[in-house]
Amino acid sequence: MAGESDHIVAETAARIFADLADPQTINRAKNDAWKAPLWSAIAEAGLPLAWVPDELGGSGATLTDGFDILGAAGRFALPVPLAETLIAGWLLARAGITCPATPMTVAPARPHERVTLAANGTLSGSATAVPFAREARHIAVLAEGAAGTTIALVDSKDCRLGEGCNLAGEPADSVSFDRVKPLRGAAAPPGFDRTLLMLMGAIVRGVETAGALEAILSLSVAYANERVAFERKIGKFQAVQQNLARLAGEVAAALAVSGSAADALAQADGFDDAVFLEAAAAKIRAAEAATEGSAIAHQVFGAIGFTQEHVLHRFTLRMLAWRDDFGNESYWAAELGQRIARRGADEFWPLVASR
Amino acid sequence: MTLRFDPIRLPPECEKLRQEVRAFLAEEIAAGTFDPYRPGHGDSQNRAFSRRIGAKGWIGMTWPKKYGGQERTFLERYVVTEEFRVANAPVRLHFVADRQSGPILLKYAPEHIKLDILPRICRGELCFVIGMSEAGSGSDLFAAKAKATKVDGGFRLNGSKIWTSNAHIADYMLGLFRTSPPTKENRRHGLTQFLIDMKTPGVTVNPIIQMTGQHDFNEVVFEDVFVPDDHVMGEIDGAWKQATSELAYERSGPERFLETFYVLVELIRALGPDPDPRSAEGLGRLAAQLHTLRRMSVSVAGMLQAGKEPVVEGSIVKDLGTIWEQNLPHRVRELAAFLAPETGNRATLEEQLAFAMTVAPKLTIQGGTTEILRGIIARELGLR
Known part of the structure; x- marks a missing residue:
C-alpha cells in the first residue's frame, strides 16, 4: 500500500505535468518547443531515474513511487520517454550499471526479438517498434549470449535506426545492432531473462493505460454534463449513462489489476507463477479496457472527439498503441494459458487465491 | 469522483x-x-x-x-x-x-x-429469506404495496412477496412493507422493514419452480399476519435509508463472480497440459479477467475493513463480475468446441455447462440488475 512519501513523488510529477505537459496546450502547439523545458523539469525532479539507486546515478525511489509517477504520466498522456527511461534505468540497475542522465529507451520491446552478445563483446540483432528510439540518447539492451544474459548500455548513435511510429504518431523505431560495442555491459543477475523485462514493461504499460483511462472517464463525464442534445444534457439519457458506467467499470478494472501487479512486483522476493499472473493479467486486462474504454469515450464525444484539435485521441490512441508494447494481450494470454494448463486444473484456484 | x-x-x-x-x-x-x-x-x-x-x-x-x-x-x-x-x-x-x-x-x-x-x-x-420483490415491484423497490397496518402491540401484514429464495425452508424473513403512502417529495418514503417468524399464522409459502428445474423461488402470501412492535427493524417509514447502506457488502463479494467458476476448472482439466494456441489464449484471458475481478473484490473487502465506503467500487464489482460469470459457460463452450471426443472428463464438463448455461441468465438480475447497478454508478459519476 502506498505510504506518505509515495504521494509526494506522484504529486511532484503531477504538478510538473500540469504545468508543462498540459494535453490541450501540447495538442495546439505548432512545434516541439514544449519538449525541452518539460524534460528538464522531469529530469531535475529525479523522475526518469527513479528506479536507479543513488550510487548508480539515480534518485533511488521505490518501485511504488515509480509506478505512481507512471499513473500520473498516463493521466496526462505524457508525450516524452519517461516510462521508457524508467524501465531502462531499472534494467541497467539490475546489472549495477551506472546510468546516464539522458532520455533512454529499452530494447527489445517485443517478446520474440533477440539481441545477441558475441564472444568479442559486441551486440548483433534487431529490435522493432522500440518506443522513442530516435529521441533516446542511450538504449538499455538485454542481450543473450553463450555466457548467459547480459545487460548493456548502448549509445543510440552506434545503432542503425529505421523510423516508424505507433498509432498515436509517437516514435516506434526499428533498431539494428550490427556488431555494436556497448558503452558498458555486465551480466544480468541469476534468473533474470527477457521474460522478466517483458513483464516489467507489461506492468508499466498497464499502469499508464489505467491513468489514461482515468483521464478519458473524467473528460467524458464532463462532456456529457455539458453537451446538450434533444434539449437535454446527453448525460441525462440512460443510454449514455449506462455507457459511461461501463467505461467506469473498465477504468476500475485497469486500475485495480495494474495497481495490484505493481504492488505484487514491489513486494516480490522473486518471480513465481503468482507474480507472472499479476503482470500478465495487468497487460491483458488493461489492454482490453483500452479497447472497450476508448470506443465508449469516442462514442460519447461524437464527431468532435474524432478531430485532431480535440485532446481525446492523445489518450485513446496511446492506450491502443501501448497494447502492442512488451507483448500484446494475445501473447500474454497464450503464455498465461500455457502456464495454467501445465499446472493443472486443481492448481488453478490456489494460484488465483495466492494473494 | x-x-x-x-x-x-x-x-x-x-x-x-x-x-x-x-x-x-x-x-x-x-x-x-x-x-x-x-x-x-x-x-x-x-x-x-x-x-x-x-x-x-x-x-x-x-x-x-x-x-x-x-x-x-x-x-x-x-x-x-x-x-x-x-x-x-x-x-x-x-x-x-x-x-x-x-x-x-x-x-x-x-x-x-x-x-x-x-x-x-x-x-x-x-435460514433467512429476503422479502422485497412483489409481482408489481422488482427493481423498482419503492413501488411495493404489501401493507403493514398498525394494531395494538404491533402490526398486521397483508399482501404478497415474490421471488423469495428459500422461503420454503426459511425460519425468518426480513420483509419490506408499506406503512404509509409515498409523499410527493419522496416516493421512497413509507416503507418499513419487519422481522417475521415464518411460522406465524397467516403466512403461506407457494413454490415457484425455476427454469433450471430447481426450487428456490417462492411466493409468500400474508393474511393478517401479526408482527409485534419489537420486530420493526429501524425507522418506521424510513426503510429506504437502510436498504442502500449494506450494498457494498452484498454486491462485491466473491459470490458475485464465482458462481460458474467450476466450468473453467473443468475446461483446464479437459484441455490438458499442452493446449493449442487458441485454447491457451482463451484460457489466459479468462484467467486474467477472473484475477482482475478477484483483486477488485478483495480490495473492496479491505477498504470496508478499513472503515471506508466503497459504494461505487462495490457496484462496479457486481456489474463486471456477474456479466463475466454469466458469459463464462458460453466462452468455455466455445473453447471446448474442438476437444477430442475421447477427452476424459467431457461428460462432466458437458453436464456442468448445461447447468451453468441454464443458471446464467439470473446472475445479472439477482441482488440488483445490471441496469440498476449502472444507474448507481452513473449517479456516483455525477450524471444524474
Whole structure:
C-alpha cells in the first residue's frame, strides 16, 4: 500500500505535468518547443531515474513511487520517454550499471526479438517498434549470449535506426545492432531473462493505460454534463449513462489489476507463477479496457472527439498503441494459458487465491 | 469522483484460515456431504452441514462475541466465502443470514432479539429469506404495496412477496412493507422493514419452480399476519435509508463472480497440459479477467475493513463480475468446441455447462440488475 512519501513523488510529477505537459496546450502547439523545458523539469525532479539507486546515478525511489509517477504520466498522456527511461534505468540497475542522465529507451520491446552478445563483446540483432528510439540518447539492451544474459548500455548513435511510429504518431523505431560495442555491459543477475523485462514493461504499460483511462472517464463525464442534445444534457439519457458506467467499470478494472501487479512486483522476493499472473493479467486486462474504454469515450464525444484539435485521441490512441508494447494481450494470454494448463486444473484456484 | 482500489494483500491469518477451510471441505467431500463436481446437486436443506460450519465459527464470524460471532475481519470472512464457493459447497441455508440479514439485525434489532437470534444464526441453525420483490415491484423497490397496518402491540401484514429464495425452508424473513403512502417529495418514503417468524399464522409459502428445474423461488402470501412492535427493524417509514447502506457488502463479494467458476476448472482439466494456441489464449484471458475481478473484490473487502465506503467500487464489482460469470459457460463452450471426443472428463464438463448455461441468465438480475447497478454508478459519476 502506498505510504506518505509515495504521494509526494506522484504529486511532484503531477504538478510538473500540469504545468508543462498540459494535453490541450501540447495538442495546439505548432512545434516541439514544449519538449525541452518539460524534460528538464522531469529530469531535475529525479523522475526518469527513479528506479536507479543513488550510487548508480539515480534518485533511488521505490518501485511504488515509480509506478505512481507512471499513473500520473498516463493521466496526462505524457508525450516524452519517461516510462521508457524508467524501465531502462531499472534494467541497467539490475546489472549495477551506472546510468546516464539522458532520455533512454529499452530494447527489445517485443517478446520474440533477440539481441545477441558475441564472444568479442559486441551486440548483433534487431529490435522493432522500440518506443522513442530516435529521441533516446542511450538504449538499455538485454542481450543473450553463450555466457548467459547480459545487460548493456548502448549509445543510440552506434545503432542503425529505421523510423516508424505507433498509432498515436509517437516514435516506434526499428533498431539494428550490427556488431555494436556497448558503452558498458555486465551480466544480468541469476534468473533474470527477457521474460522478466517483458513483464516489467507489461506492468508499466498497464499502469499508464489505467491513468489514461482515468483521464478519458473524467473528460467524458464532463462532456456529457455539458453537451446538450434533444434539449437535454446527453448525460441525462440512460443510454449514455449506462455507457459511461461501463467505461467506469473498465477504468476500475485497469486500475485495480495494474495497481495490484505493481504492488505484487514491489513486494516480490522473486518471480513465481503468482507474480507472472499479476503482470500478465495487468497487460491483458488493461489492454482490453483500452479497447472497450476508448470506443465508449469516442462514442460519447461524437464527431468532435474524432478531430485532431480535440485532446481525446492523445489518450485513446496511446492506450491502443501501448497494447502492442512488451507483448500484446494475445501473447500474454497464450503464455498465461500455457502456464495454467501445465499446472493443472486443481492448481488453478490456489494460484488465483495466492494473494 | 476518483475510483480507488487499494492493492490489498491478505494477511497471514487469512492464509492459515484458508488451509483450515480447505481441510474441512476435503473431509466433508470425502464423507459424501456434497459433490464438488456437481454444482446445484448439494442438499440445500442439509441443516447438519450448516451446523458443522457454525461449530467451526465460520458463520457470522465478523460479529461481536456476545452475539455468537468471532470478531474476525472482513478479509477472513472473504476467504471463507470464496473457499466454500469454489468448492460448490451447499451454503444457501445460512448464507443470506450470514451475509445480509444478520448485519441488519445487528444494526437495527432490539437487544433481546439480537441475543436470541444472532447466536442461532452463528450456530448454523437459522435460514433467512429476503422479502422485497412483489409481482408489481422488482427493481423498482419503492413501488411495493404489501401493507403493514398498525394494531395494538404491533402490526398486521397483508399482501404478497415474490421471488423469495428459500422461503420454503426459511425460519425468518426480513420483509419490506408499506406503512404509509409515498409523499410527493419522496416516493421512497413509507416503507418499513419487519422481522417475521415464518411460522406465524397467516403466512403461506407457494413454490415457484425455476427454469433450471430447481426450487428456490417462492411466493409468500400474508393474511393478517401479526408482527409485534419489537420486530420493526429501524425507522418506521424510513426503510429506504437502510436498504442502500449494506450494498457494498452484498454486491462485491466473491459470490458475485464465482458462481460458474467450476466450468473453467473443468475446461483446464479437459484441455490438458499442452493446449493449442487458441485454447491457451482463451484460457489466459479468462484467467486474467477472473484475477482482475478477484483483486477488485478483495480490495473492496479491505477498504470496508478499513472503515471506508466503497459504494461505487462495490457496484462496479457486481456489474463486471456477474456479466463475466454469466458469459463464462458460453466462452468455455466455445473453447471446448474442438476437444477430442475421447477427452476424459467431457461428460462432466458437458453436464456442468448445461447447468451453468441454464443458471446464467439470473446472475445479472439477482441482488440488483445490471441496469440498476449502472444507474448507481452513473449517479456516483455525477450524471444524474
